[in-house]
Amino acid sequence: MKIKEIEIYGYGKWVDKSFTDIGSLQIYYGKNEAGKTTLMSFVHSVLFGFPTKQSSELRYEPKESTRYGGRLTVTDTPYGDAVIERVKGKANGDVTVTLSSGVVGSDELLETILYGIDKKTYQTLFSFDLDGLQHMQKMNQKKLNRYFLSIGTLGNEQLLRVADKFEKKANELYKPTGRKPKINQKIRQVEAKRKQVQAAKEKNQQYMEFYQLKSELEEKIQQSKDKRDELQEKIQDYQRLNANWNHYAEMQSIQQQMTKEKLTELPEEGLYQLNNLQERIGEIKEKITDIHEELLTIQKKQEPSRKLRFYFNNETTVEELLAELNDIQQQAIEQEQLQVEVHQLEQQLIQKKFDLGLAPDSSIPEPLSDQVKQRFYELEELMKRVEQEQAEAKEKEQYLNYQNQSLFQQLDSLEQRLWSQEKFQDAEKEYKKRNVEETAYTTSRATSNQALSTKSKSPVFLILGVLAVAIGLLIHNMMGYGLIGIGILSIVWGLKRKSPTAVESSVTPSKTADDEFSASSYEEFIQQKELKKQWREKLAENDQVTYDLNQIRELIVRLEHESNELQKEENGLRTEYGYPASFSVVGSGMDADPFQFIRELNADIRSKEKRIAELEQFIGYWSEKASLLEAVVFLDWNSLPSIINGLVNYKEEVANERIQRNQLLQSEKEVHNRLQHWDKQQKELETQRMELFRSIQVKDEDEFRKKYILFQNLTDKKDRLSVLETQLIDDLNLYNQFKDQAELTESIQKHSLAIENRKQTEEEMLNEKINYELSMQRLEEGGEYSVLLQEMSILENELQMIVDEWSSYKVASTMIERTLNLAKKDRFPQTIIDTAAFFALLTRGNYQNVYVEEERLLVQRKDGALFDAAELSKGTAEQLYVALRFAFVKNTSDLVKLPLLIDDGFVNFDSQRKNEMFELMNQMSQTTQILYFTFDETIDQSYPQETIEML
Known part of the structure; x- marks a missing residue:
């Protein structure tokens, strides 16, 4: 059997999918989740049934389709081409098998097409993946032979299961090395009892005497x-004579008849001529019968069909429906176009809503009043003003921060270049003393006063600085940070101003001051005076910048609060009137309404939907009137295109039927002409037959044949006499001893009586022997021996009953397997030979032979070393089992032709091994169809593109 086409209605991910032109070697390539295993499972399910809900196998019921199942188109079956269809039903699904001859069957026909193989056997031998490949290592010679027995004859597998059942029951009763089976236990009990009996015998003194008499x-x-046996044999001979006495009597009768009756010779061709005429007349009668059937068929075909009768009865209504068909089609087209336009407008409406910031399912805002628009405008203008003032304030804040940092850097630079206050005052004092000696005292007093003034001011700066830092830490904002900076500068300045020895050094000149002044030039002193002046100016400028910075930060906070309040009011208005956050009166203009377009779109949609409803109502009225045809036209009456096509087809069918009826009338005339021709031929042949009857002086066919039969009987009896004489030649002497069968019967009864007398005599002697045995038992001390004998007899009887039961099971199992073995060739040796050849091909000659022992599979390497299959590497072992599987399929191909299904069984093969495997698959595909499912991306390098189906 080969699969020609796969059509899937619904199975797992596959829905309404077909695979056609399937060749002898077909590769299905796809990545993970592509549906390879699902497709392979579909083939199993169609051939052998869907897995039941209680099964562990996946059912692959489709989630996107209500149809479950599909069909396979197969060729090269015992019945030719066939279509196997299986759909959802009870248990494993409902299957239908349709042959090319038109015969339709179900499970029984499918079982015949599959050669009686069940799903388990098919998956074991003809369908495998990686797990199934590795399962082959459990095969031994016994299991393989059993598979050979189950292949080829419908019903063998059931007989083998019965044989297995008998074999299992026999093993439960007895095993050669077992201890628990009943027979093993009973044998040990009998042996133990026999030893006890033997010991009791030795204790009895008179046992041997009685034993002699008994013997x-x-x-x-x-x-x-x-x-008695001799008499019985003689009775059997006599009974054989009695059973064959009819043959003996027939022989004597024939001998007498041959002597008494004689017939004249009849022409040899007479019976031939009669048979020839009868055959020709019979053929003509068959043709006439066929012609009558043909006439009957034509007459039946002339009867108007149900559809035509319905048309005649409702012609006016049907014609009205057909006349309105064009208008209905135009209205259906208009309805479809309107639905498309509505869909497009709805999409456009959603896009416009999105552009304007509205959700797709939100309502369209109503137009705003002039008062609300004015308020929106005012709010937006106020927010713009606040935003502008915020930008200006932040820009000014940035400038003041920069200016503040610049002044700090300039102050630091000046302070690094300034002399200490003590040094400057000493230099100034010395300068005045040298240049204006008469005013030295006055200058000294002025300097002293200045120093005292400076000294008195230093604590004030320290106190102000500490207060500024404390207030800044409490405020925690930009103004506070500014106060902290000012406070730190004040503290630094106060510390620098405080000099405890300044006044003394200016009033009381010393040698040290003179020395320092002498080291400094007059220009440097003038430069220091200028630097001190610059430092005081920068310090004052820094105080002003700090004050301005605090003012601008307070302004930014106020503007931020004002902006939030304006935004809150504007958002409240948008929420109240249903406008999006992106809506702006200023941006769209006071008079323009950005939502007017979508209001017009919405109105257009409602208008078109109203027209669609009107068309649906009119079409529905027409469809309801057309439903009159439901009784004769079978279609989907819920689909307008289906109704229209159905009415068009109905009209064509009625017209075609009228034409066919006219053609049938012409055919009927032609058939009548042929009938008249064959009637004439029949009469001519019957006239010739009557002339033949007159030639041998008979009236009819019965007399004619009786005359020939009598002549033939005489001839046959001669042959029969020869056969009977040969058959009875060994018993003729015995037959001659008796004059008739009654005498033979009397002799049988006489011998039977003698046998009965002997049986009675034997019974008397047997009773006497039993008496001796009883006497022997009574002689046993304490009756122990008799008890032991009785117990041993009971045990032996029990053992015999169990052995009889075991023998029944064993013989039944053996007879079944022997019977099946007679019906098959011994294919196992050839399978092992082919396995070795395939294995050598796959291993490139590295392994030469394969041997099967009772429970294991051995391979021989080219150097002669033997290995158990379990000792091979994983890839080599799988090659061995592939070779064994293919060899089995090859050696059963004359009995069973089924496709071989492989689901990526070679993932453990390296590239070289895969190439050899592909070569073997090419060879096997010459006789057996192979469907190979794989995700190997290199597959296109080994096979032509037309053999690969991309999933």
Whole structure:
């Protein structure tokens, strides 16, 4: 069997999918989740049934389709081409098999097409993936032979299961090395009891005497039985004569008839001529019968169909419906166009809403009053003004920060270049003393006063600085940070101004001051005076900048608060009137309404929807009137295109049927002409037959044949007599001993009576022997021996019953397998030979032979070393099992032709091994169809593109 086409209605991810032109070697390539395993499972399910809900296998019921199942188109079956369809139903689904001849069957026909193989056997031998490949390592010679038995004959697998059942029950009763089976336990009990009986025998003194007498009786009984057997054999001979007495009597009757009756010779061709005429007349009658059936068929075809009768009965209504068909089609087109336009307008409306900041499902805002627009405008203008003032304030704040940092840097630079206050005052004092000696005292007093004034001012700066830092830490804003900076500068300045020895050094000149002044030039002193002046100016400028910075920061805070309040009011108005956050009166203009366009779009949509509803109402009225045809036209009456097409087809069918009826009338005339021709031929042949009857002086066919039969019987009896004489030649002497069958019967009864007498005599001797045995038992001390004998007898009887049961199971199992073995060739050796050849190909000659022992598989390397399959590497072991699987399929191909399904069974093969595997698949595909499912991206390098189906 080969799969020609796969059509999936719904199975897992596959819905309404077809695979056609499937070749002898078909590769299905796809990445993970592409549906390879699902497709392979679909083939299994169609052939053998869907997995039940209680099964562990996946059912692959589709989630996107209500149809579950599909069909396979197959060729090269015992019945030719066939279509196997399976859909959802009870248990494993409902299957239908349609042959090319038109015959339709179900499960029984499918089982015949599949050669009686069940799903488990198919998956074991003809369908495998990586797990199934590794499962082959559990195969031994016994299991493989069992698979050979189950292949080829419908019903063998059921017989094998019965044989397995019998074999299992036999093993439960007895095992050669077992301890728990019943027979093993009973044998041990009998042996133990037999030893006890033997020990009891040795204790009895008179046992041997009774035993001798018993033995003599047993000998006499046996002699009587032998004589009885001889009599029984003679009775069997006589019974055989009695059974064949009819043959003997027939032989005597034929001999007498041959002597008494003689017939004249009849022409040899007479019976041939009659048979020829009868055959030709029979053929003509068959043709006439066929013609009558053809006429009957034509007459039946002339009967108007249900659709045509309906048309005749409702012609006016039907024609009205057909006349309105063009208008309905135009209205349907208009409705479809309007629906498309509505959809487009709705999309445009959603986009416009999105552009204007509205949600797709939100309502369209109503137009604003002039008062509300004016308030929106005022709020936006106020926010613009606040934003502008905020930008200007921040720009000024940035400038003041820069100016403040610049003044700090200039002060630091000047302070680094200034002399200490003590040094400057000493230099100034010395300068005045030298240049204006008469005013030295006055200058000294002035300097002293200045120093005292400076000294008195130093604590004030320290106190102000500490207060500024404390207030800045409490405020925690930009103004506070400015106060902290001012406070730190004040503290630094106060510390620099405070000099405890300044006044003394200016009033009381010393040698040190003279020395310092002498080291400094007059120009440097003038430069220091200028630097001190610059330093005082920069310090005053810094105080002013700090004050301005604090003022501008307070302004920024106020503007931020004002902006928030304006924004809050504007958002409240937008929420109240349903306008988006992006709406702006200033941006759209006081008179323009940006939402007017979407209001017009919405009105257009409502108008078109109203027209659609009107068209639906009119079309619905027409469809309701057309539903009159539901009784004769089968279609989807919920679909307008289906109704229109159905009515058009109905009209064409009615017209075609009228034409066919006219053609049938012409055909009927032609058939009548042929009928008249064959009637004439039949009459001519019947006339010839009557002339043949007259030639041998008979009236009819019965007399004609009886005359020939009588002649033939005489000839046959001669042959029969020869056969009977040959058959009875060995018993003729015995037959001659009896004059008739009654005498033979009397002799049989006589011998039977003699046998009965001997049986009675044997019974008397047997009773006497039993008496001796009883006497032997009574002689046993304390009756122990008799008890032991009885117990041993009971045990032996029990053992015999179990053994009989075991024998029944064993014989039944053996007979079933022997019977099946007679119906098959011994394919196992050839399978092992082919396995070795395939394995050598896959391993590039590294392994030469394969051997199967009772429970394991051995391979021989080219150097002669033997390895168990378990000792091979994973890839090599899988190659071995692939070779074994392919060899099995090859050696059963004459009995079973089924496709071989492989789901990426070679993922553990390296590139070289895969190439050899692909070569083997090419060879196998010459006789067996192979469907290979893989995600190997290099597959296109080994096979032509037309053999690969991309999933």
